[in-house]
Amino acid sequence: MRRGTKVRDHKFPKEEAVYKLLYLESERQEGRWAERRLKGFAEVQEVLEGMLRERYAPRTQTLTHKS
Secondary structure, eight states: OHHHHHTOOSOOSSHHHHHHHHHHHHHHHHHHHHTOOOTTHHHHHHHHHHHHHHHTOOOOOOOOOOO
16 A cells, blocks of 8 residues: 555645545555465365365254154
8 A cells, every 4th residue: 555655756636536546556456466376275275175074064964852
């Protein structure tokens, strides 16, 4: 965010201009982070998915009620 306002060597004409610039800079940053991939995540992803399937698997065992 600082970089987006730092290069501006003039003052902003209106307060609204600052908000608009900050909004546009945040949108730009969000787009950059959305495309990033973590190094080594592909190797771990399958293990994590298996752990989640095991943890949250639908229960097939039914409970019987004794009277």
